[in-house]
Amino acid sequence: xxxxxxxxxxxxxxxxxxxxxxxxxxxxxxxxxxxxxxxxxxxxxxxxxxxxxxxxxxxxxxxxxxxxxxxxxxxxxxxxxxxxxxxxxxxxxxxxxxxxxxxxxxxxxxxxxxxxxxxxxxxxxxxxxxxxxxxxxxxxxxxxxxxxxxxxxxxxx
Amino acid sequence: xxxxxxxxxxxxxxxxxxxxxxxxxxxxxxxxxxxxxxxxxxxxxxxxxxxxxxxxxxxxxxxxxxxxxxxxxxxxxxxxxxxxxxxxxxxxxxxxxxxxxxxxxxxxxxxx
Numbered sequence: 001x002x003x004x005x006x007x008x009x010x011x012x013x014x015x016x017x018x019x020x021x022x023x024x025x026x027x028x029x030x031x032x033x034x035x036x037x038x039x040x041x042x043x044x045x046x047x048x049x050x051x052x053x054x055x056x057x058x059x060x061x062x063x064x065x066x067x068x069x070x071x072x073x074x075x076x077x078x079x080x081x082x083x084x085x086x087x088x089x090x091x092x093x094x095x096x097x098x099x100x101x102x103x104x105x106x107x108x109x110x111x112x113x114x115x116x117x118x119x120x121x122x123x124x125x126x127x128x129x130x131x132x133x134x135x136x137x138x139x140x141x142x143x144x145x146x147x148x149x150x151x152x153x154x155x156x157x
Numbered sequence: 158x159x160x161x162x163x164x165x166x167x168x169x170x171x172x173x174x175x176x177x178x179x180x181x182x183x184x185x186x187x188x189x190x191x192x193x194x195x196x197x198x199x200x201x202x203x204x205x206x207x208x209x210x211x212x213x214x215x216x217x218x219x220x221x222x223x224x225x226x227x228x229x230x231x232x233x234x235x236x237x238x239x240x241x242x243x244x245x246x247x248x249x250x251x252x253x254x255x256x257x258x259x260x261x262x263x264x265x266x267x268x269x
Contacts, residue, residue, distance in 0.1 A: 040258050059258060067262040092263050131260045138257025 006123040008133045011115065012140045016147040018079040018106040018114045024143065025082055025104055034143040035059065051076055055084065065091065071102070081105050086120070098124050116140070165217070166243060169236045172216035177201075178209050182218065185232035192221075192228045 196206030
């Protein structure tokens with residue numbers, strides 16, 4: 001039986017301007033800075049950041065497996081809103097090709113302070129939801145930590 | 158009390174902060190050994206080995222009994238549990254972070 005509309009929503013406050021946070025999602029050179037853990041990370045990314053454009057991420061988990069994710073940008077409002085499909089392409093077989101929807105909304109709370117709301121929808125199962133909730137939580141915490149660093153170090157890195 | 162505990166943790170982590178002493182603990186985890194047996198793999202003098210054993214003793218990690226002229230050492234893991242408790246408090250922080258990518262890409266793997 002199809003479970004209706006499983007989704008997750010996470011909110012974080014980041015010490016960075018909304019434009020900069022937006023770039024961290026769409027600039028291939030910046031994605032790996034937060035989409036990574038010790039021993040793994042997004043090692044390759046191609047991004048065509050326009051509505052209808054595609055992206056492709058290759059992410060190595062610490063066990064050595066390289067996971068491929070693709071999707072199409074549906075909405076791009078720099079500094080405000082990003083909607084993209086999120087399709088896992090393998091190699092773990094269970095959810096290959098399952099199209100899910102990822103929305104990132106940014107709201108500037110003040111100078112250099114941005115509230116990020118991540119919504120991941122059309123999730124295929126509760127197990128999937130629990131798991132990606134843990135995944136996104138950890139990666140958004142990475143993002144919080146990244147922007148909590150000295151702005152100078154960030155610019156140089 | 159807190160200070161006393163903290164001083165004890167100091168001595169435990171100090172004892173662990175040396176490759177020779179860690180190797181000695183590994184040997185003792187297999188069973189009792191004399192000080193000269195502990196010294197053997199390192200080609201060190203008995204005096205030097207004895208100094209390491211004293212550091213382990215101070216931390217409460219090693220108990221020494223004297224049988225005639227030989228000193229027999231055995232492991233007391235109690236203080237390691239204290240150190241582990243201290244580390245465990247922080248475990249969840251790195252665990253959550255470490256698993257993030259695996260969780261994002263392998264939801265099915267967790268069910269198996």
